Amino acid sequence: MSVHLLLWLILTGMTAYLANARGRSGPRWFAIGLFLPGVALIAVLLMPRLAKTGVDALVHEDLRPCPACTQSIKAADTRCKHCKAEVEPIALKDRSGWVARFTANSDQEFERLAAQLTLIDIPTILDEAPYAFAGPFEEKAEAQNMLNYLKSTHGLDGLVTWRSVTR
Known part of the structure; x- marks a missing residue:
């Protein structure tokens, strides 16, 4: 690999990394950096953080x-x-974090959902009807894995979201 090609790839990678760190789209600036490596890097450095x-x-x-x-x-x-x-x-219910959120359409459905989640040995928050939460988790991937497990094993469908609690 020639020195010029190596320098070109390093400048492009640095551009993408710095763009991402400054709140910009890393992949977009990687593409721009492929065509204008030095200019794109200088442009990213001159832009304000978002x-x-x-x-x-x-x-x-x-x-x-x-x-x-x-x-x-x-x-x-x-x-x-x-x-x-x-x-x-x-306590779990007073913590912020990533959760798998399930929504019940009626009080009876919420009671069934709460009973089902209680039988499964996972951290749950059941005091915000019509919503039931599995979690909270520190990482979004943990909440997504829990949702995938509950969906495949127990037929529960929900979404992963951030639950913010003010203390």
Whole structure:
């Protein structure tokens, strides 16, 4: 492989990576970088960062302050990673995270759905009728895997979404 081809691929990859880090479309800027590698890289570097919107803006770890030292810790933690104090974890229903959401069309259907989810050994939130949630999970892929399992094994159809809880 010639040095020019290697340099061209490196510039194109850097352009795509930096574009993605700045809130732009990485694949689109990769394509632009194929034709104008140096120019595209300079253009990306000169563009302002775009704020995340939609679900991307909501996705964050579910954090809370440690009662002992006030440093940020995960809601599920039982021990502070900073001061090592023992803390009470926050209940599932009070945590934000990725969930598989199921919607019931009637009260009777919600009761059947709740009973079915209760029999399956998974974390569930059943206090927001007509919605039932499997989760929350820290990663979207975990919620998607749970939804795929529930769909294939138990015939439950839903969607993966971010559930935000304000404490």
